[in-house]
Amino acid sequence: MSAPGEAADFENPQPAPQSVQESPVKVRKQLPQRGVDEFWQKFTTKFPGKVHSILPADIYAKTKASKNTKGVVNGQIAVKSYDQAAAECKHAVEKIAKECRRVNHKYRDPHFDIEFDLKRNRRDCLDALGEVPDKTYPKSVKRIPDIFENPVFFEEGATASDVRQGFNGDCWFLSALCALCNKKDLVNNVCVARDEEVGVYGFVFHRDGEWIQTIIDDKLYLIASDWWESSDEEKRVFWIVNRGDAEKRYRKVNQTGSKALYFAQCSSENETWLPLLEKAFAKAHGDYSAIDGGFTGEAIEDLTGGVTTELFTTDVLNKHKFWEEIMKVNEEFLFSCAAGTFDKWQGSDLASSYGARENIVRMHAYSIMEAREIKGNRLLKVRNPWGEGEWRGAWSDGSEQWTPEWMELLNHRFGDDGQFWISYEDLLREYSSFDRTRLFGPDWQITQQWTSVDVPWSADYNKTKFSVTLTKRSPVVIVLSQLDDRYYKGLQGQYTFELHFRLDKDGEQDYIVRSHGNYSMSRSVSTDLELDPGTYSVLMKITARRYQDDDTPEDIIRKNVKLRQNKLIQTGLAYDLAHAKGEIRETEAEKQERQKGESKRKAAEKKKQCAMKREDMLKNWQHGKREKAREKRHAKKREEYERKKAEKRRGSRRAEGTVAGDATAVQTDQAIAPEAVNVTTAAPGVETELEKQSAAGAIEDKTGEPTLDPAPLPKPPSEAKADESKPTNGAPLGTIAEESKPTNGTLAEDNSVTPKNEEKDAATSTEDSTAQKSRQFEAALKSIPSVTVNGAPTPISEAPAPSVAAPSSLAPNDDYQYDSDASFESSIDSVLDFPTQVDDPAEEDYPSPMDGADDNTEFENDPWNAVCVVGLRVFFKDGACSIETVRPRQEEESLDLDDASKGASGEVESDGK
Template sequence: MSVTSSTSSESVYLERDDDIAPVARTVIAKRPVSTAKMPKKIKQKTPQDTIDEFWAKFTTKAPGKATTVIPHNSYVDLAAKHAHQTTGITTQASYDEAAAVCQAKVAKIVKECRRVNQKYRDPHFDLEWDLKWGKRDTLETLYNFRNPLQSKFKPKSVKRVPDIFENPRFYIDGPTASDVRQGRDGDCWLLAALCTLSNKPSLIERCCVARDEQVGVYGFVFHRDGEWISEIIDDKLFLTKPDFEESFLERVLWEDRERVESEEQYRKAYQSGSGSLYFAQCVHPDETWVPLLEKAYAKAHGDFAAIEGGFTGEGIEDLTGGVTSELYTSDILDTEYFWKEELMKVNEEFLFGCSTGMWGIGWGERRGILELHAYSVMRAVEVDGHRLLLLQNPWGKGEWKGPWSDGSKEWTAEWLLKLNHRFGDDGSFWISYKDLLRKYQAFDRTRLFGPEWKVTSLWTTLSVPWTLDYHDTQFAFSLTKSGPVVLVLSQLDDRYYRGLEGQYRFELNFRLHKTGQEDYVVRSINPYCQKRSVNVELKLEAGDYTVLLKINATRDMGLLPIEEVVRNYARERRDKLVAVGMSYDLAHSKGKIIESEEERRARKDVEKRKEQKQKEELKKKLMNIRQRNHYYNVKEQNKRRENKAKAKAKVQLRKYQKAEREKTMRGAKDIEDSEATQDPLQTGRRVQILTPGSTPGPGDSQKDLPLKTSKPSQDTNATMNSVESEKSTPVAPDPGFDTTPVPQTSDASGVPTEWATKLATAAAAPYSVDSSSSGVVSEPQSSTFKGQTTKALEAQTSHTNQDREDRNTKKAAEPPSPETDSEIDSSSDESDISSVADISDRELEYELQYQLEARARPPPPVAAQPTASDEAEKEEEDDDDNDEFLRSPWNAVVTVGLRIYHKVAKEDKDKEMVRLRVVRPNPHVKKTGHENAKDAPREKDNGQGNSHRGSREDSEGEEQGVDMEKGLDVDDSSKDATLIGDHERRKKSIVPNEGLRPPR
């Protein structure tokens, strides 16, 4: 029968010689056999365990944030050192320092340009290079969303100010609100702020502190993150129409007829005057301050796209250094007080702006009032019982069409003179106070600071938990003199590093406590729109205060984290990433935490204890391994010695048997000869071989065996008769000189089994292992008498058994070792385990270093087939990978700063009135039961503006009730469940007396 197989089919065919039809046989081993996947065993968990496991995955165990984008940024440490200076400075001195720096920069650039006879070209914000090469770094920001839309900015050309304006002048009759006209950028909020500033003399002039229009360089100062900064720009501006040589459609339309100097006429028509600018403009065709200030502000924040969208109050803060508060029309308690004490002080102590569409859902217009738009409050007057306000639309057009609007019936010639108003669609219009409260939903009120105000500020970085509560990290300050104070809690302005702000958004709140009082003094009001800062203005007495922080974080998973944005733009837009990344790094350097001396000592102690614990665990592990290996070595060595002794005894036994057979034969012959000559009943001799109780030593030969001649015993005749009758193997006495007749049972070699067993035991028993002599086998002295040998052997055996019992008893009392107890036979001899040498400190150091290096090395590839447990672990890992909370856990980290503005008298300007510091828990000290987020503990200043909480062990139970109450606001119903004490005590916790102090 022949067999033919087909490789292209799943069957083979059997062909028989008798032409039987082929029979199909399935091939089973075509591919590896796959067993059915066992269903994963689901471990039942309690609901609480499930929730706990979820929260364990939800929040990262190692919170942190990327604080440097630029690799090896050496400027961060310098900026951090500058930011941690907490010495108070007057607001005027702070501005003067920035202005002086800016003026020095402009002077240096002017000198440099005149030396080489060239106009200034800004290498960091070059509009022409950016447009011609299509880089768009000055127009577009870094996008942190996955599918960014194409930028709507499409300027066509770039020219310098002298090439655009016939007779350019920075100011014409001073900066006024009527000069401002919005361009194609969505920065109406900024232009509304400019309009508001124009009402107070010299405010706008403070922004541009130095310029050289011939060289084309301008220097501006802006207020950012609590301090003044300087910004330098050149005089290049974007235009709406392309150059004549680069245009196509415009040129075709322009040259539809013959023109004299067509190119020059084209430039005058399309590329001259304020109307040709792409972004903000001045109403006067030759005035330039608005577009240049807008450009400087855009450069300070990265690009023109970064200044789209905002709030008028934030713009006023950036231009004046003031502090803005949100006021909502529906929240005004006393409209009479708001009119007399606040709106009537516009342009004096406060600046006001108003806006519509606060929630971002309005559209269109209501009687000329545009939705989602910001306006400036220019004036507030009360004349003849009428309360009127003058508002300005930054667009320069679009006005209110209700009462007191241009052309309304309320206007008469007398009223036009009283209010000095002229009709015209210029964006400026009057409105009554009643209509103002009806049409506008929110107000931006900015407090201005004069030379009599000083400011002290400090920044820190903290992790924001998912649960909303007051944070462990706090600010504390001491006020040496009573007076007006403005507290401002702010976060970094992420507008100037757009694209790198991350996925989290933060809302700030704080509460002010005075030391020695249970209840808080005041708390901030959470703003709806302006999330950059919150503030409170009040009058404080001298004393010590604590500022508790409550920060709410929200996460937008649609935004890309910082690391992905860096990865996306590291190659394509290197220059842009470097510029924005530098701003990001320097901004976050303000909150860099400097380790105090006590924290350093605590960290060293923790590291030392951790290292010591690792050494102890490693030493224990290594000793267990060493003892186990030593045990197995000794056991193996003993086994080899035992085998060697058995083999040696067997050889000696064979020699002995051979010698005995020969002697027996000679003895039988001698007896026969003796019987032939003498009477066996009268006389007889027997040869008796005396052997010690042990097998002869390795060096003994057969001739050395002692022989002794003695009189025949009573059993001589029986023995001789047995020998002669049975004709068997000669008698060999046992190790104990027992003269019992030898049994006839023997093994295959002809040796009696009982003899072989006794001889092997006797050969092995006297030999002992001496661990100190590295395995040298010692021999006992041979005894020549049966009684002595037997007693010595019994004594030795008894001693050995007693030692073994003592060791077993001692071992049973010791704790079991997981590395050895499961593998070592407890009945074995462990006498040599104690001889293992201890592990030295140097060995531990080497082993630790080796383990660290081993962890750093990548694991070798595993070629073995996965087991069922491996597959189960892989499934768990896959489940973890699919878990969105484990892949991207909650990790909100924010940098916040506290600024304290305080009004000082002239004689106190040189005194340090405020001492500000950060109070944060020591991360290396374990918290006690009372050291929680609600504490107001004692602090220790580290001399760098940071302080940490001291030990609370000496005040166990102190202020426990107060600590618990400090974590909840009075209008939080949960507070009732935490109040401690009787009715009066609980009542005082809410409305305390001035002199009440915490219980002791």
């Protein structure tokens, strides 16, 4: 026996838990290709563009942009830009020195005042926009006479042994300086003017295809703080050791000489050229953090105006030929190298990131100082910008390869100064990448042109291209570069670009050469070759990558407009000046072409409007023609119908011979029972009650269907009045309803049009009775909402009122000619009024997927919008060379203004900007 609880549960089973009904998956019917097309339409903006101006009403940047050359740009001597910048820098230094002597003040740089910036904790000279401040930072600032006991700019000229890196990751820049020190006058070409007494120094750097000047004062950052700003622990130590002159001793130990500098310093305690040059380089880029990390080849470009090519040891085809190029170091080329470029791609221990492979630091820049081939040995002299840390393999200091003979041949001395010798085979094995920078002298000429291009997500050759024309056969170096965003760090946006180009000769199908691809350096790509005279096209292929977590220029402006006003103005000005190069200015030829295209578009629009107007006029004319034909058919059929009915009445009267026939017909109508008004379908051969009472005709045709007489169209008022004034002598049999109110059934049509009474002796009483009955019938007809035909109610207003019975002498075919007019007209009008264009049924069957409420609007709210400012430089020796920017024609770009692939440059050009 089961337990009571179990029995109860058995007798009253618990209801099964209802399963949670999952919401049905929304199935969309759509064409697959259409969904993909609409995704890309949302993904890419229809209004591509780039922020070209950060500051409001930047007159200086706009003035510089207005000076940009339009149309064809001809060549000039490569060093002309340098000579102009150096002359301007010298003039500015002289003017500042003269003014400072007049007021008896040392020069204070108002645009890069590192002392007040540090003491007010602004850090505008240390950190870029959006930069997180470093925990370590300099503690004080002093002028050069307060730091060095016997300061000199150069002791024995600029040498690589002078270079020592400070607390900044600018080894790439210092390595470039080491390379420059091996070639005479390269460093002097950068340091163009100075007045050490006043404390003003002028330098020039190469930026985006032209030389710029930078002027600084003589203030430098120090590691230690001032005596009165130092901690009590530091003061206590010096008080104990030097009680009388503790402050003087503190400054002597912590704030005197090159070792006291926070950033780069010379190995000599009194030499100043390196820290001042580093400060000028940092100011040119905005702050010290902007020069933290980079590539030696790019730094050499900034210091010499050369062109750098990135080379990987795994890509060297002919090692002997590569050695021949290295042998030209310090003459035609400058070389630098780096080890372990991809050592950390699998996430190796970061703690050992500065570990050494045979004491060669990974991810660190070295400069090649010298290349020698002696007694079959290929040896290279390499330097570490740290000033310490050397190679420990063959030909390192103290190795067995060194003999007194080799020491004398190579003029080498042992010591941990960062310089060492290494064999060519070990160099290729230990170092993974090389930067080769070609130098240009007065025998080279240059021409360049800049523009802005829209970069689609799918990389392909851009519609905008450069046309290069040479007049003589000459060696050429072609460089495609983008703006150096290091100068406006923080405002570079979310997109990065990789450049490629292809050189074609006009009239030939195959390309001549393609640019050498870079893995690390993305600022420029280049190629060098010899070309015959002719016209060539440079086709650009730009690959963009987006980092959506980075701030946009608008975000940076919002975050810094209140707290870092001066820094935003400084960086924004650098941004505006750089992007002024990419502002497209319309040439006369482009203006004429644009005006011609606008005229064509206006003519086409006018022609289209005229065609639409003609089409509307034709449609109205056809509609009016149909209306007139319809009215004519109505009038003709109504006239024919009335004529036949009048003839039937006259024939009926003649047959009866007297007016009494009319009275008999009226009595017959009155004798019809009210139940007969409800018309039903009778089976063939069965005589209805109405047929028994009607001697003149039947209401049903041969098929058993009721015969319906339509109401005639309304007549003009004049005809109506004329008909009302005519006396009614009689009516055909069965055309007037009986006097009693009907309940159901199909009512007879009112004979609103009566023929002229031809019987002069008709009885007046009969006429009055007929008119009264007609009025009663009309009132009853208005009160009935619907009639029943075969059991289905039919509204009176939607169909012509059928007649209860037709005269026996009026055949159904006679009425059908008029009754079918409505259906005939509707069929004809439906064909004539049908729209000329019908929507594709597939579009209705497959609705747009973008109409759903749960669609992802990520790309629609923030679509792809990549625009790159690029410039082409062509170096050549012989003849003349010119560059022209060839943009898509207006006709090609204006085919579809909503096309997502339309370039930003085309829209700017169409606006005449």
